[in-house]
Amino acid sequence: AQSVTQLDSHVSVSEGTPVLLRCNYSSSYSPSLFWYVQHPNKGLQLLLKYTSAATLVKGINGFEAEFKKSETSFHLTKPSAHMSDAAEYFCVVSGGSNTGNQFYFGTGTSLTVIP
Amino acid sequence: GAGVSQTPSNKVTEKGKYVELRCDPISGHTALYWYRQSLGQGPEFLIYFQGTGAADDSGLPNDRFFAVRPEGSVSTLKIQRTERGDSAVYLCASSLQTSGTDTQYFGPGTRLTVL
Numbered sequence: 001a002q003s004v005t006q007l008d009s010h011v012s013v014s015e016g017t018p019v020l021l022r023c024n025y026s027s028s029y030s031p032s033l034f035w036y037v038q039h040p041n042k043g044l045q046l047l048l049k050y051t052s053a054a055t056l057v058k059g060i061n062g063f064e065a066e067f068k069k070s071e072t073s074f075h076l077t078k079p080s081a082h083m084s085d086a087a088e089y090f091c092v093v094s095g096g097s098n099t100g101n102q103f104y105f106g107t108g109t110s111l112t113v114i115p
Numbered sequence: 116g117a118g119v120s121q122t123p124s125n126k127v128t129e130k131g132k133y134v135e136l137r138c139d140p141i142s143g144h145t146a147l148y149w150y151r152q153s154l155g156q157g158p159e160f161l162i163y164f165q166g167t168g169a170a171d172d173s174g175l176p177n178d179r180f181f182a183v184r185p186e187g188s189v190s191t192l193k194i195q196r197t198e199r200g201d202s203a204v205y206l207c208a209s210s211l212q213t214s215g216t217d218t219q220y221f222g223p224g225t226r227l228t229v230l
Binding site: 045052102104 | 150214221
């Protein structure tokens with residue numbers, strides 16, 4: 001079975017400081033992992049995805065994530081937070097083609113950026 | 116190009132009524148997914164279609180929920196005898212295929228409120 005655990009429900013950082021949003025996954029086989037962002041009253045937007053190629057994945061808006069199989073982690077980072085980064089972030093593991101690729105979402109991390 | 120669209124954006128109904136929620140996927144995407152997002156939670160899988168057929172409806176909570184995709188494009192999620200607990204944001208997503216690595220593109224959602 002596939003699942004993800006987002007270790008922090010809320011993260012607060014000052015503008016210009018690094019961002020770290022933590023995610024651990026559980027999967028019965030090599031997973032595909034995604035990070036999505038959801039701004040208030042907006043749809044879910046893909047930030048980046050890991051699909052068994054390079055373990056360090058770069059996404060949009062300066063975000064990146066590193067797949068660490070030994071730690072079953074896929075943490076999201078950004079060197080310098082902007083005010084526009086304030087949003088809800090979801091870590092997602094794919095069920096894989098055997099299950100039609102349904103997505104399993106974490107419970108989300110709300111990021112606050114303090115000016 | 117056009118993304119996934121959902122109508123209506125908001126729906127308020129009374130307990131016991133019937134509602135239909137519509138999803139227009141990205142043109143050419145064969146896979147279509149429905150998710151439900153309750154307040155403060157991550158989206159949860161309801162059903163997915165590969166073409167016209169519902170390939171997996173294991174996430175539908177009970178037999179009051181039903182979805183169709185008669186021509187392999189637009190999909191309608193139907194809820195009979197609505198209950199207050201059905202209040203949530205209903206999200207639709209589409210992807211090119213159902214490969215485990217495919218990105219799902221999400222619509223803005225329909226916010227359903229059952230009074």
